[in-house]
């Protein structure tokens with residue numbers, strides 16, 4: 001697939017992911033026009049392309065800051081975000097330069113993928129696929145959050161979270177899902193929290 005076609009397909013996937021996750025969304029047009037989290041991701045995807053070309057890095061930062069001013073979502077263009085990311089409500093989300101995010105992740109407003117040190121190098125979290133980060137949660141440092149994990153609203157995560165686990169509280173305590181109570185897809189749908 002040509003690069004532009006692939007890029008546009010990725011943007012459409014972002015749109016569809018938001019529509020799928022939010023029961024309040026009535027059409028793709030409504031999402032495209034009215035969802036700041038989607039706008040922030042779209043601008044990030046452009047800025048991330050620019051970030052790959054060193055002379056464009058300053059411009060990429062400025063584009064990113066314009067998106068922050070318009071949406072309240074700050075995503076560093078150097079961060080590596082997967083496909084079909086959904087940022088719900090948007091405002092106050094911060095994603096640091098060395099953060100990595102898998103596919104089909106949901107971030108609620110106020111979620112922070114931040115650093116704990118001022119040193120250069122990998123200092124932000126890595127999230128697996130299908131992770132949900134609750135409103136106001138802070139994930140700090142180069143910690144790893146495994147596939148299908150959930151981070152509770154307002155949790156402060158400073159240690160790894162195993163795949164499929166739930167982390168709640170300050171500092172977050174990890175609670176594994178009981179095997180006898182398998183994950184119910186309906187209960188897991190982030191839309192139920194809205």
Ligand SMILES: CC(C)(COP(=O)(O)OP(=O)(O)OC[C@H]1O[C@@H](n2cnc3c(N)ncnc32)[C@H](O)[C@@H]1OP(=O)(O)O)[C@@H](O)C(=O)NCCC(=O)NCCS
Nearest residue numbers: 108133134135150151152153154155166167168169193194
């Ligand atoms: C963390 C979360 C995913 C847990 O969901 P769950 O697996 O259904 O877990 P439960 O509701 O059974 O709660 C399990 C335990 O964690 C506690 N808990 C749940 N969420 C918590 C939170 N955010 N902070 C602290 N404790 C929390 C419950 O009180 C319960 O404690 P107990 O075992 O001592 O009784 C969910 O509560 C959450 O915070 N989701 C984020 C939703 C969000 O941000 N919505 C924003 C919409 S705008």
